[in-house]
Amino acid sequence: MKICFATNNKKKIEEVKAALGATFTIVSLEEIGCLEELPETGDTLDHNAFQKARYVKEHYGVDCFADDTGLEVDFLAGAPGVYSGRFAGEPRSDQRNVDLLLEKMQGTENRSARFRTVIALILEGKEYSFEGIAEGEITEIRTGVGGFGYDPVFKPQGYEKTFAELSMEEKNIISHRGIAVQALSRFLK
Numbered sequence: 001m002k003i004c005f006a007t008n009n010k011k012k013i014e015e016v017k018a019a020l021g022a023t024f025t026i027v028s029l030e031e032i033g034c035l036e037e038l039p040e041t042g043d044t045l046d047h048n049a050f051q052k053a054r055y056v057k058e059h060y061g062v063d064c065f066a067d068d069t070g071l072e073v074d075f076l077a078g079a080p081g082v083y084s085g086r087f088a089g090e091p092r093s094d095q096r097n098v099d100l101l102l103e104k105m106q107g108t109e110n111r112s113a114r115f116r117t118v119i120a121l122i123l124e125g126k127e128y129s130f131e132g133i134a135e136g137e138i139t140e141i142r143t144g145v146g147g148f149g150y151d152p153v154f155k156p157q158g159y160e161k162t163f164a165e166l167s168m169e170e171k172n173i174i175s176h177r178g179i180a181v182q183a184l185s186r187f188l189k
Contacts, residue, residue: 001025001188003123004032006056006066011148012177019172019181023189032060045070045082046129049120057122065121065184069176071150073113073138075105084150094149098142102153111137115154115176119184128187132179147171 002025005016010028017026029035038055042048045068052066070081080087080101088096105111114135121128135157142152144164151163156174163171172178 002027003188004029004056004060004062004064006034006038006052006064009148012067015168015172015175015177016181018168019178020185023185029056032056032062034060038066040068042068043082045116045118046120048082049118049129050127053120053122053127063123065119067117067119067177067180069115069117069149071101071113071115071154073101073105075108075110075112098150098153101138101150102140105138111139113138113154115150117176117180119180121184121187123188130180130183130187132176132181132183134174134176134179 001023004027005013006029007013008029013026013028020026034056038052040048040051042051048068049066052068053064056062056064056066068082069084071084072078072081080097084097085092088100114133117132119130121130136155139153139155139162144152144162146166146168147164153162155162159166163175172181
């Protein structure tokens with residue numbers, strides 16, 4: 001089965017391809033000729049994921065799925081949430097987002113957080129959604145070089161390593177995106 005993953009984030013595409021395996025051929029936005037930035041103007045993860053998937057279906061006519069992910073930090077009342085990618089403003093910068101998060105959390109003991117991913121699928125004219133949640137905590141310093149985004153400061157529950165220290169295979173089993181992609185994969189199979 002060939003399906004478009006509505007993202008230009010190469011690391012996300014790598015993770016999803018690894019999680020879905022050889023059963024599916026994942027094509028990127030670039031491969032379908034979509035070079036523009038997809039709209040993300042919603043105030044929820046669900047809204048953004050469906051907004052992106054609907055845009056691709058409407059403008060390019062291909063079945064696709066899109067995701068939106070947010071880091072929800074308890075000490076920050078659920079922020080940055082839907083604004084995780086642009087927490088420190090535009091242009092988007094993982095480095096500046098993590099710097100701002102660590103700055104805002106300096107001195108707090110309440111470091112609990114969760115990553116939440118929503119995947120919106122449009123397949124044969126029908127819409128479906130899948131969710132994955134990874135509970136954990138924000139570390140005080142960055143560790144690890146893998147992954148992207150907030151991975152160097154997010155330690156999943158039950159682990160002593162951050163997402164950035166785990167292999168892609170380990171991360172895909174327990175991560176928010178991995179859980180949502182597993183649900184998508186079960187549905188598609």
